[in-house]
Amino acid sequence: MMFGPWGNEDEADSVRIIHRTLDAGINFIDTAGVSPAGSRRRSSARRSRTVAKKFFMPKSQDAPNSRGESRRWIIREVENSLRRLGADRIDLYQVHRPSPDTDVAETLCALSDLVHQGKIRHIGSSSYSGSQVVEAQWIPSTRSSRSP
Numbered sequence: 001m002m003f004g005p006w007g008n009e010d011e012a013d014s015v016r017i018i019h020r021t022l023d024a025g026i027n028f029i030d031t032a033g034v035s036p037a038g039s040r041r042r043s044s045a046r047r048s049r050t051v052a053k054k055f056f057m058p059k060s061q062d063a064p065n066s067r068g069e070s071r072r073w074i075i076r077e078v079e080n081s082l083r084r085l086g087a088d089r090i091d092l093y094q095v096h097r098p099s100p101d102t103d104v105a106e107t108l109c110a111l112s113d114l115v116h117q118g119k120i121r122h123i124g125s126s127s128y129s130g131s132q133v134v135e136a137q138w139i140p141s142t143r144s145s146r147s148p
Contacts, residue, residue: 028052053081054126056096069099071110078119093120097127104132105139 018029030052055077056069081090093114095107114120125133 050091052092054094054096069102069107074110091121094124094126
C-alpha cells in the first residue's frame with residue numbers, strides 16, 4: 001500500500017486503512033520522508049509493533065544540508081520522524097539507494113551514532129547491490145568508527 005504522493009493522498013482514508021490493517025494483525029508499517037505531512041497517519045503507524053522508514057530523496061536541491069544521506073540531514077530527519085511519530089525510536093531505518101553526493105562512510109557513521117544513541121534499532125538498505133553492502137561492512141574497521 002502507498003500513502004505518499006504516489007498513492008492515496010486522502011489523510012482520513014489513509015488513517016482508516018492503517019487502523020484497519022493494524023486491527024487485522026499487521027505489525028509492520030513502512031513510511032517514507034517524502035510522504036505528505038500527515039501527522040495522524042504517522043502516529044497511527046506507531047501503533048504497529050515495527051515502524052520502518054526509508055530516506056534518500058532530497059527535499060530541496062537548493063539547500064546544501066537537505067541532501068538525502070549527509071550526516072546533518074540524516075540526524076535532522078530522524079529527529080523530525082521521531083517527533084511526528086510520537087516515538088522514541090525507529091525500528092528499521094533504511095537507506096533507499098546510494099547517494100552520488102555523499103560518501104557512504106559519512107552515512108554509515110551517522111547511522112551508527114544514531115543506533116548507539118538508541119534512536120534507531122536496526123539499519124538497512126532497500127536498493128544497495130550485494131557488493132555495495134559488502135563494501136559498506138568494511139567501513140567501521142577502516143575509518144575507526146563503531147559498527148551499528
